[in-house]
Amino acid sequence: QKEVEQDPGPLSVPEGAIVSLNCTYSNSAFQYFMWYRQYSRKGPELLMYTYSSGNKEDGRFTAQVDKSSKYISLFIRDSQPSDSATYLCAMSDFNNAGNMLTFGGGTRLMVKP
């Protein structure tokens, strides 16, 4: 079993839809949770991060963490074609040597005009 599970998609939605992207994990030591966006032929770029449980909102993006269920989500409101990318969740306890990030496999999102 992978430490972080993420549905690979692809997820295809019409423009303006609300998108829900999710990851589950098994390591209860994870405290920091991140979402990266990766456009084709580009490196991942940090989109949002949260510490421990709770919600965080940034414009059209909302990140949620439920540590009791070991489940994190990224919601995208009013999705745009420019949101089409692969979304990677990542997490860490930032206590281990090297501050390693553990990534999910990524979900490919396609927003159709």
Place this chain on the structure above:
Amino acid sequence: SAVISQKPSRDICQRGTSLTIQCQVDSQVTMMFWYRQQPGQSLTLIATANQGSEATYESGFVIDKFPISRPNLTFSTLTVSNMSPEDSSIYLCSVGTEGASVYGYTFGSGTRLTVV
């Protein structure tokens, strides 16, 4: 955040040969990492590049296959040695700043390697 220049952006190599990938950062950074992203797969950490000492490798990765250099705080190289088709992947450099702030974790655009 730091700006990373990674070279080459892509290459097609013959099996049995080696390729060295360069990662140049526009500012001094504490932490530099090398990741591999296989087609349709997650990012997997290969090693942490330590300035002035040997790199720290993750399970499944060895120095003979992936030698890493880090001569200063702005530059690192990863060599993929004695390549086979299984090494076809995207290799990514990532950097972090002091204090492990998540905002400090920046990725390069990656090197797309195809081994034939």
